Amino acid sequence: MTRTSERKKQGGRPPSYTQEQVYGVIARLIACGTPSRAIDASMVKQELCSAFGISPTVRPESLQKQVDIVLSDYESDEADALLRSLPEMVTASLDHFMQGAREAFALMVARQNARCQAQANNACEELRAEKRTALWRISELEAEVHRLEKNRQTLISERDHHLAEAEKLREKIRSDDEELNRLRGANELVQLLVSQLQQTGHEDMPRAAESASLQDRSAAKRA
Known part of the structure; x- marks a missing residue:
């Protein structure tokens, strides 16, 4: 109460x-x-x-x-x-029994906890291994990216060099074409002179030579 x-x-x-x-x-x-x-x-x-x-x-x-x-x-x-x-003897027996039951229950819980801890440790180790593998793979990919970037820069440099060389070759071709045209013009003048000499004979050679010389200088100026 x-x-x-x-x-x-x-x-x-x-x-x-x-x-x-x-x-x-x-x-x-x-x-x-x-x-x-x-x-x-x-x-x-x-x-x-x-x-x-x-x-x-x-x-x-x-x-x-x-x-x-x-x-x-x-x-x-x-x-x-x-x-x-309850008699004191019964109470003492119950206390002893409860102590044993408590220890048995505590041992069961401890074993279960140990198993759970071992499983957790294994899972953590697997995760750490996966993390290490992932980091290693990332470093590999980064190295590959660096290599490809370096190759790209090299290819760009080679492309620019080849383009410059091609431009030089085109310029040389234009210069050679001009020189070829000039030589063709000079050759045509020589052919014309020879033709005139054949037609007029030796008495007209000085005049034909002078005419050819004038045409040659004119062609040289045009070149």
Whole structure:
């Protein structure tokens, strides 16, 4: 009854009964053979009204809360009383048994924890191995990217060099074409001179030579 008397009453209008009265009614009902699970607010209200003259206007809802509290305290008090009634030898045996059971349970938990820890360590090691493999692969790919970039720069340099060489060759071809055209013009003049010499004879050679010389200088200026 100690825990029941120590409970603080709820706020609101004070009830017309006390917790001690409720506790006494419930204790008497249980002593008379009423199962605790069958005791409710209606049964307690009826006993309060008949035993203590409590007003029948008591609200079942608020009384049920008190009944639940008192039943819990009564069962707890009853359990404590039963445990205190055990012989000391039985209590010592129970303590020894519980100690052994506790150690067995603790050992089972420890073994399970060791297995879980081993599995976790294996999983972590696998993840670390995968991470190392991934990092190694990343370094390989980065090296390959660097190599390809270097090759690209080399190809760009070679392309620019070849383009410059091609431009030089085109310029030389243009120069050679001009020189070839100039030589063709000079050859045509020589052919013309020879033709004139054949037609006019030796007496006209100085005049033909002078004409060819003038044409040659004119062709050289055009070149």
